[in-house]
Amino acid sequence: MIAPPVRILLCDDHAVVRAGLLALLGSAPDIEVIGEAGSGEEALALARKLRPDVVLMDLQLGEGMDGVATTRHLVADRSPAGGPHVLVLTTYDTDADITRAIEAGATGYLLKAEGPDELFAAIHAAAEGRTALSPPVAGRVMAQLRSPAPTLTARERDILTHLAQGLPNREIARALFISEATVKTHLRRMYDKLGVDTRSGAVAAANERRLLG
Structure with missing residues (x-):
């Protein structure tokens, strides 16, 4: 058949x-x-x-x-x-x-x-x-x-995307309608997950691990 x-x-x-x-x-x-x-x-x-x-x-x-x-x-x-x-x-x-x-x-x-x-x-x-x-x-x-990539929250990914565009914390906060303090908190957590301690390091690590799409 x-x-x-x-x-x-x-x-x-x-x-x-x-x-x-x-x-x-x-x-x-x-x-x-x-x-x-x-x-x-x-x-x-x-x-x-x-x-x-x-x-x-x-x-x-x-x-x-x-x-x-x-x-x-x-x-x-x-x-x-x-x-x-x-x-x-x-x-x-x-x-x-x-x-x-x-x-x-x-x-x-x-x-x-x-x-x-x-x-x-x-x-x-x-x-x-x-x-x-x-x-x-x-x-x-x-x-x-x-070798699984670090798991970033949706908010951390949003901040990472703006970070890659070179925006300062104040502009990121304004774009996402959150406070600068909240941005800094997310950045610290993201740095820990990526094993970096600078903004440029976070962007470099994200690009290397293809976290930015």
């Missing part, structure tokens, strides 16, 4: 990319593209209507929800009967992007540099709920497991 094709929903904000994927996936007899979305909001609406097996998800989607937020909603909507699974297809391979996507519930994470055969295999793996990772992504995941 021939298995039905894997039903795919494409989500990418670039029409040219969607057209290329549509043409590529159309060459695979066991894969069927049933819809296209140019935004996270559109992907959610179409997924609820069309019930695809796999959503092929870009991370950067312009205005509105990004791919991570959309993935989180799609996973939350998943019924007990299963699906849709989310396979991230992106050019971004930073530790921060990979971690956010996996934590949001993505079944796989594939880079757009991969070839057609790797993409087809990853789609079938995702449809079955199996993890599919590009080799570079798998390497990063393993490296994180062997």
Whole structure:
């Protein structure tokens, strides 16, 4: 008995990319593209209507929800009967992007540099709920497991981002609507976690460990 094709929903904000994927996936007899979305909001609406097996998800989607937020909603909507699974297809391979996507519930994470055969295999793996990772992504995941990066709170990450922009404590406090004393408290805790004692050291350590995305 021939298995039905894997039903795919494409989500990418670039029409040219969607057209290329549509043409590529159309060459695979066991894969069927049933819809296209140019935004996270559109992907959610179409997924609820069309019930695809796999959503092929870009991370950067312009205005509105990004791919991570959309993935989180799609996973939350998943019924007990299963699906849709989310396979991230992106050019971004930073530790921060990979971690956010996996934590949001993505079944796989594939880079757009991969070839057609790797993409087809990853789609079938995702449809079955199996993890599919590009080799570079798998390497990063393993490296994180062997030497996990310090866990920064959301507020510490916000402060770190402003710190990397060269803003003084007063400007950081104003941007985040908190007091300078609170900024200093977060900085001390962040320094301890990163094993540094200066602002420049914190930024350097964050860049080295890819905490800034």
